[in-house]
Amino acid sequence: MGSLWFWIVAVMVTAYVVLDGFDLGAGVIYLLAAKTDGEKRRVLRAIGPVWDGNEVWLLAAGGTLYFAFPQLYASSFSGFYLPLNMVLWLLMFRAIGIEFRAHIDNSVWQEFFDVLFSVASILLCIFFGAALGNVVRGVPLDATGYFFEPLWTNFRLGPQTGILDWYTVLIGVMALVTLAAHGSHYVGLKTDEDLGRRARGFALLCWPVQFFLTCVTLLATYFIRPDIMTNYANHRIGVLVPIVVFSTLGVMLWATPKGKEKIAFIASSLYIVGMLVGAAFALYPVVLPARDHQYDLTIQNTSAGAHGLSVGLIWWSLAAVLALGYFAFVYRMFRGKVQAGEGHY
Amino acid sequence: MDSALLIHRLHFAFTATFHYLFPQLTMGLALLIVILKTIALRRDDPVYHQAARFWGKIFGINFVLGVVTGIPMEFQFGTNWAVFSRFAGGVIGQTLAMEGMFAFFLESAFLGLFLYGEKRLSPKMHWLSAVAVFLGSWLSGYFIIATDAFMQYPVGYYKAADGSLQLASFWDFVLNRWALWQYAHNMSGAAITGSFIMTAIGAFYLLSGKWTEYGRIFVKTGVIAGCIFSILQIFPTGDRQGKMVSDYQPVTLAAMEGLFQGQTAAPLVLMGQPNEQQGKIDNPLEVPGMLSMLTYRRWSAQVRGLDAFPKQDWPGNIPLLYYSYHIMVGLGTFFIAVMVVALSLLWRGKIFSARWMLWILMLSAPFPYIANTAGWMTAELGRQPWLVYGLMRTEDGYSKAVSAGNGMFTLLGFMGMYMVLGILGLFLIRREIEHGPGGLETTSILTATEAR
Numbered sequence: 001m002g003s004l005w006f007w008i009v010a011v012m013v014t015a016y017v018v019l020d021g022f023d024l025g026a027g028v029i030y031l032l033a034a035k036t037d038g039e040k041r042r043v044l045r046a047i048g049p050v051w052d053g054n055e056v057w058l059l060a061a062g063g064t065l066y067f068a069f070p071q072l073y074a075s076s077f078s079g080f081y082l083p084l085n086m087v088l089w090l091l092m093f094r095a096i097g098i099e100f101r102a103h104i105d106n107s108v109w110q111e112f113f114d115v116l117f118s119v120a121s122i123l124l125c126i127f128f129g130a131a132l133g134n135v136v137r138g139v140p141l142d143a144t145g146y147f148f149e150p151l152w153t154n155f156r157l158g159p160q161t162g163i164l165d166w167y168t169v170l171i172g173v174m175a176l177v178t179l180a181a182h183g184s185h186y187v188g189l190k191t192d193e194d195l196g197r198r199a200r201g202f203a204l205l206c207w208p209v210q211f212f213l214t215c216v217t218l219l220a221t222y223f224i225r226p227d228i229m230t231n232y233a234n235h236r237i238g239v240l241v242p243i244v245v246f247s248t249l250g251v252m253l254w255a256t257p258k259g260k261e262k263i264a265f266i267a268s269s270l271y272i273v274g275m276l277v278g279a280a281f282a283l284y285p286v287v288l289p290a291r292d293h294q295y296d297l298t299i300q301n302t303s304a305g306a307h308g309l310s311v312g313l314i315w316w317s318l319a320a321v322l323a324l325g326y327f328a329f330v331y332r333m334f335r336g337k338v339q340a341g342e343g344h345y
Numbered sequence: 346m347d348s349a350l351l352i353h354r355l356h357f358a359f360t361a362t363f364h365y366l367f368p369q370l371t372m373g374l375a376l377l378i379v380i381l382k383t384i385a386l387r388r389d390d391p392v393y394h395q396a397a398r399f400w401g402k403i404f405g406i407n408f409v410l411g412v413v414t415g416i417p418m419e420f421q422f423g424t425n426w427a428v429f430s431r432f433a434g435g436v437i438g439q440t441l442a443m444e445g446m447f448a449f450f451l452e453s454a455f456l457g458l459f460l461y462g463e464k465r466l467s468p469k470m471h472w473l474s475a476v477a478v479f480l481g482s483w484l485s486g487y488f489i490i491a492t493d494a495f496m497q498y499p500v501g502y503y504k505a506a507d508g509s510l511q512l513a514s515f516w517d518f519v520l521n522r523w524a525l526w527q528y529a530h531n532m533s534g535a536a537i538t539g540s541f542i543m544t545a546i547g548a549f550y551l552l553s554g555k556w557t558e559y560g561r562i563f564v565k566t567g568v569i570a571g572c573i574f575s576i577l578q579i580f581p582t583g584d585r586q587g588k589m590v591s592d593y594q595p596v597t598l599a600a601m602e603g604l605f606q607g608q609t610a611a612p613l614v615l616m617g618q619p620n621e622q623q624g625k626i627d628n629p630l631e632v633p634g635m636l637s638m639l640t641y642r643r644w645s646a647q648v649r650g651l652d653a654f655p656k657q658d659w660p661g662n663i664p665l666l667y668y669s670y671h672i673m674v675g676l677g678t679f680f681i682a683v684m685v686v687a688l689s690l691l692w693r694g695k696i697f698s699a700r701w702m703l704w705i706l707m708l709s710a711p712f713p714y715i716a717n718t719a720g721w722m723t724a725e726l727g728r729q730p731w732l733v734y735g736l737m738r739t740e741d742g743y744s745k746a747v748s749a750g751n752g753m754f755t756l757l758g759f760m761g762m763y764m765v766l767g768i769l770g771l772f773l774i775r776r777e778i779e780h781g782p783g784g785l786e787t788t789s790i791l792t793a794t795e796a797r
Contacts, residue, residue, distance in 0.1 A: 008362075037587055045455065048457070048461065049458070049461050049462070050457065051454045052412065052456065052457065053450065053453040053454050055453075056445065056449040056450055056453045058448050059416065059419055059445045059449055060442070060445035060449060060450065061754070062419055062445070063419060063438070063441045063443075063444060063445035063446070064444035064445070064446070065441045066419075066422065066423065066430065066434055066438040066441055066442060067434070067438030067439055067441065067442035068435075068438070068442075070430055070431055070434020070435055070438050070509070072426070072429050073422075073423045073424055074427035074430040074431040074434065074439075074744075075423045075427065075431075076423070077420060077422075077423025077427065077430075077747060078423060078424055078427035078449070078744035078746050078747050081424050081744070081746075081747045081751055081755070082751060082754070084420060084424055085417075085420075085424065085755040085758065085759075088416055088417045088420060089762055090418060091413065091756060092413040092414075092416075092762060092766070095409060095412065096409065096413065096766070096769065099405075099406075099770045100406075100410045103776070105405075106777070107476070144745075146427065146744075146746040147746065148743065148746040148747060148748075148751075168659035174355045176643065185367070195673060204547060237705075257754075282580075287766060290573035304434065304435040304438060304511060304512070305503075305505055305511030305512060307434050307511065307513065308435050308438075308439060308511055309510055310772070311439070311512065312439065315443060315446070315447075316442070316446060319443070319447045319450070320446065321445035322447070322450070322451070323446065323450040323454075325448075325452055326451065326454035326455070327454065329454070330454045330457060330458060333458060333462055333465055333466070334457075334462075334638050
């Protein structure tokens with residue numbers, strides 16, 4: 001039962017990164033890709049009706065994590081206290097950047113919210129990447145089952161690690177590039193003319209960096225934690241992960257210059273799925289590794305009671321079906337390219 | 346008090362109090378917007394459509410602020426109250442996850458459609474999206490109340506071998522009787538905020554002679570709803586809530602009422618200052634026997650005072666609890682008085698020209714916020730010294746790994762952040778009020794008047 005919930009939470013986090021990832025990525029390239037006010041509005045209209053719903057995946061994943069693994073939720077949220085609160089502030093800045101910009105038709109007002117939106121998006125991508133880096137690298141959990149990480153120590157991987165060290169910063173940069181590419185594919189898909197062309201240009205520009213960083217981070221991960229390969233060695237199915245990751249990279253390289261935006265965007269989404277599922281697959285059944293492995297938090301020692309988990313499966317499935325229904329409906333309503341001069345934003 | 350404990354309590358109190366300024370209006374307005382949209386659809390009345398659109402704009406700004414200040418709440422259980430989360434997460438994780446899965450998805454999906462999709466949707470579908478937003482926000486409220494109700498009156502759990510609480514019965518937990526009455530009381534309070542705000546803006550338009558056609562709709566809708574919910578707030582919901590406190594948290598009742606010594610025919614203190622040193626109320630203004638009557642339905646009944654309970658189980662801050670409760674009840678009484686008079690004027694068709702009444706209605710706008718805040722303070726200060734009533738003390742529940750210094754860092758950060766959000770929100774809503782219901786869609790108003 002615990003394993004099932006492990007994969008449910010992993011899928012929800014992945015859904016969050018794929019969905020909110022494209023509007024975060026749109027924020028990353030926003031100031032560079034959208035030159036005029038009209039173009040900026042089109043980017044915002046492309047993400048406007050959906051960004052809030054995308055972000056709900058983060059909340060829903062957080063809630064589900066709390067419900068299924070209360071001990072993991074308690075340890076990780078208090079241990080990552082500082083960066084988590086900063087992420088919350090950035091999410092707030094970003095939300096008002098998107099939502100309040102259009103309320104006043106004044107270039108100074110709009111410039112302020114443009115920068116707020118874009119800078120918050122960039123920092124969020126880096127933070128989320130660094131968070132993933134921390135989870136893969138392991139944290140200084142002790143016998144109490146708690147830990148506390150300062151923002152940084154000496155950027156090396158000693159026994160008392162910080163949130164930021166060379167490895168987590170590397171993953172942060174990797175996340176920034178991946179989501180910038182993902183957002184570029186989305187903007188390319190949803191807009192046309194100069195803006196669409198520029199977005200596709202960005203996607204192409206990101207590609208070599210993304211390819212290079214994919215290889216570097218995989219090697220770096222193996223370097224800092226050779227034991228990460230255990231699950232891959234024991235379960236043949238793991239070979240699917242590198243296949244998905246590298247073939248989607250190939251598809252992106254092929255589809256982007258040809259203007260097949262939909263295929264490129266789907267490939268980019270699958271790339272993210274491959275990377276995150278690959279990380280979850282490597283960690284399983286550990287949910288938060290400790291620097292000292294005897295204190296690892298696992299599915300076994302963090303999950304909620306069996307009755308609660310089985311009851312949860314009933315309502316969770318029902319809610320997930322409903323949520324997918326709403327999403328299908330909303331994306332259908334706002335399908336197609338964003339036209340100039342329509343509606344809010 | 347341990348300084349880390351104090352910081353973590355202030356952290357939650359501050360962020361929760363500020364956050365709830367927005368959802369109470371969101372939930373109240375969601376209901377009123379559905380009413381406006383329903384009338385608009387049934388009568389095919391463009392003025393009502395436009396009225397709903399105007400409130401949709403204010404709703405949108407308020408909703409964004411509610412969302413951004415709400416996200417930290419869900420995370421704070423883990424960041425600042427990790428020991429509590431580990432202890433109770435096996436139970437309350439259920440409702441918190443359900444809120445995300447059922448309410449947030451519904452709300453967020455249809456809010457976009459409601460605010461930006463009117464041109465793409467049929468009128469019926471647009472009405473339906475307003476209903477979905479209403480359902481989502483009211484559902485969200487229920488899950489939070491059910492979580493709080495577990496902390497007030499824990500049911501449906503068992504204690505596992507490792508000492509943590511785990512779910513024993515889903516329905517006992519979700520349909521906690523405490524939750525049902527607290528929900529009714531809370532939602533009625535939110536509807537009061539929505540009604541008073543709608544009335545106040547309507548009164549402002551009528552007083553200043555702008556958008557008077559809309560002003561009338563707002564005052565009429567707001568006063569009718571406000572009157573209904575102000576009465577429901579006291580009876581039956583407030584009365585039943587009070588009964589629950591007297592049954593399950595008698596020490597809280599004694600502290601709320603400022604009853605230091607137990608007595609028969611206990612008086613109801615209307616005003617006065619609690620004097621903890623001497624164990625009495627200074628300058629009391631009281632109704633003899635009334636507290637016995639309200640609590641046990643008998644004038645002569647014995648009501649237990651604080652002296653009947655060991656001091657370590659008394660709520661920590663008795664004066665603040667006492668004042669919160671009295672402010673809530675005082676304002677609740679004031680709401681009924683104002684709304685009943687306003688409704689009778691509306692009934693006789695005099696309200697739109699009764700400037701004195703419009704002034705009162707306009708100036709009453711802040712009071713529901715104060716009353717709702719005071720109500721929540723009563724509930725949460727009254728729960729002290731327990732975090733989960735009778736099972737875990739507040740001092741045992743905070744994140745031991747997070748020092749007071751780190752806690753203060755983020756508390757100050759939130760204070761700065763929320764100051765900016767508050768100013769922005771007020772500024773933008775004021776602008777919408779200034780623009781008025783026809784402000785941005787002048788053309789549709791013109792065609793509307795021509796059509797009639």
